[in-house]
Amino acid sequence: MTENERDRDAEGRARNARPRDGLGRPLPYGAPGVERQPEGVVRTPGATVNEAQRLLDAGKPFHAHEVFEDAWKSGPEEERALWRGMAQLAVGLTHAARGNTRGGARLLLRGAGSIEAYGTGPHSLDVPGLAAWARELAERVDAGGKPVDAAASAPRLRGASRG
Template sequence: MLPLARTLYVVIDEKITYVYGCSHFHHVIETTSLNKPLKLARCGSLGGVNPSSRNRDEQGRPFNQRPRDALGRPLPYGARDTGADFAVEYESPEQALVVAERLLSDRAPFHAHEILEEAWKADTTVAKEMWRGLAQLAVGVTHAARGNMRGAVALLTRASHNLTPFADNAAHGVRVRELVDWCNTQVDVCHKHPSGVELWLTVPKLHDKQ
């Protein structure tokens, strides 16, 4: 699992907004006026949190062990983490695609995004941005399933943009042309769908097995 507990401080309209999340997901925690006294904690944690009490990996870096559902929404501590249902090891880009495709089919797009994001970060070839586009596609599907149409439109648009350069030279058998067309179509669908109402998008095959 990727670390999900990084905290940022973002100034918007003279207010400080606490945000945490991974590369593509951000969740607003709290907004505080700059006119009020504000004590910023060290190590990126919120005031009142003891950094030594946070979950950390073997290198001492903080991460979040809070369980999540198939859409990445936090569950109460002690609840069953659905991520365990989709924990699959893979050793190649092709296997990562197989796993992500299965997760999307099983309505677990958040976990598919984690697989694809790991592949994106690990890739050192010209295909790196293709993986980024695939991860963004999965995030767009997750936003739509949460009822966040604005987020879905934004991420599917970025996915289309990042996938398009690989339409004529797709690595690992990825069906880039079909996925770009699908993203563009779903952007229109999400634009017309009422915000706040869940929408499950059926993703086509990610790749042709080699």
């Protein structure tokens, strides 16, 4: 690919086809990367939570964010803020793991604020636990300024969170 060419998807839309690492960072063309999440997948809420948890546990919060983004875009209007907030939590963890601790902390706090309106949590999500996890991690990364291990810092989406 030349410098002036753009990657395009099947519909002709610009799409970066470079391989990515586990935290979603672009790698050079031809480098081995982590398989990307397919975009636009419509899942049940339970399947969304299960797939996102699998990716978080594997240290792939960027990829989990894409799963939440699909739910945000395809779900019912009354749950869009929930799924957007969940995506913000995953992106916050991504930034914290990449070393952008200040940006990660901001996104974690924004995500916590977005999901708290959902009380104890629909779809078995532990909303209070996730909000507490996000605030604790935001405080820790903002104060410490060091990247975190994405898998070791990943939350439990259902039940008690770990951090």
